[in-house]
Amino acid sequence: MDSSLPEWRSYFATIADSYDRLQPVLSPPYSKGLDMLVDLIPFDADDSFEFVDLGCGTAEPTKRVLEHFRYATGTCIDSEPEMLALARRKLTSYSDRIEVREADITSCEIQPCDVIFSAKTFHHLPPASLPELFARIAGALRPGGCLVLYDAMSVGPRWGTNARQQSSRFRQRHLQDAVASGVATQQEIDARVEYKRAMKAAGQDVEYEHSAENMIDAMIDAGFAEVAVVWRMFADTILLAFTPAEDA
Numbered sequence: 320m321d322s323s324l325p326e327w328r329s330y331f332a333t334i335a336d337s338y339d340r341l342q343p344v345l346s347p348p349y350s351k352g353l354d355m356l357v358d359l360i361p362f363d364a365d366d367s368f369e370f371v372d373l374g375c376g377t378a379e380p381t382k383r384v385l386e387h388f389r390y391a392t393g394t395c396i397d398s399e400p401e402m403l404a405l406a407r408r409k410l411t412s413y414s415d416r417i418e419v420r421e422a423d424i425t426s427c428e429i430q431p432c433d434v435i436f437s438a439k440t441f442h443h444l445p446p447a448s449l450p451e452l453f454a455r456i457a458g459a460l461r462p463g464g465c466l467v468l469y470d471a472m473s474v475g476p477r478w479g480t481n482a483r484q485q486s487s488r489f490r491q492r493h494l495q496d497a498v499a500s501g502v503a504t505q506q507e508i509d510a511r512v513e514y515k516r517a518m519k520a521a522g523q524d525v526e527y528e529h530s531a532e533n534m535i536d537a538m539i540d541a542g543f544a545e546v547a548v549v550w551r552m553f554a555d556t557i558l559l560a561f562t563p564a565e566d567a
């Protein structure tokens with residue numbers, strides 16, 4: 320990948336083709352996080368329910384949900400056509416149970432459903448957009464509905480040098496293993512890191528640091544009855560939130 324900024328393409332258009340291969344390399348907790356996301360959806364494998372995936376990317380989370388819950392139906396939404404093209408291809412055999420929509424999740428309508436999930440997407444959304452988005456999510460979920468929100472979130476005040484070192488040692492080992500096993504090359508890892516750095520330096524931030532505490536406050540303000548941190552691996556965090564039950 321060229322590390323100069325391709326002004327004519329968005330960040331995700333640029334990385335789409337290598338996303339499925341490199342995301343689990345660059346984000347060591349990613350595969351475990353997706354396993355947890357599926358496990359945390361509060362339905363049994365044979366239940367039928369409707370879901371929405373916000374920022375579906377190449378649809379890896381949606382594919383896993385459709386695989387596990389064979390009667391679930393849903394919609395996955397993303398704003399990036401090149402990611403969605405890969406999503407559509409990946410979901411071909413589930414086309415009777417899934418609609419793939421191109422839309423901006425900071426403003427689009429979200430249809431009524433039982434479960435909304437999102438993986439690794441909210442850190443791309445400006446903090447100011449979150450209260451309104453959480454209100455739309457809470458409004459779309461049926462009574463007692465559930466939001467499973469998986470993303471990197473900043474860690475608390477007692478996170479110090481040792482934890483930081485352990486986190487980067489863990490990531491480094493993971494990257495080295497990926498290079499040694501031929502999954503990725505050091506050059507493409509370096510190019511991706513450099514690309515992100517150049518985007519930030521050019522003021523085209525693609526990432527924001529949200530904290531779990533701020534997210535939880537915003538969700539409660541938006542009308543969720545309950546929000547909990549239910550899984551964490553370094554900064555990767557899953558929040559589970561429920562709208563009030565019908566009789567509440």
Ligand SMILES: C[S@@+](CC[C@H](N)C(=O)[O-])C[C@H]1O[C@@H](n2cnc3c(N)ncnc32)[C@H](O)[C@@H]1O
Pocket residue numbers: 331342373374375376377378379380396397398399402422423424425437438439440443444
């Ligand atoms: C890191 S990827 C995560 C994709 C997928 N959820 C996964 O876990 O592999 C982030 C995705 O969010 C999408 N995205 C970012 N901002 C968005 C927005 N405002 N509306 C819709 N999608 C957005 C990007 O296009 C990208 O596909």
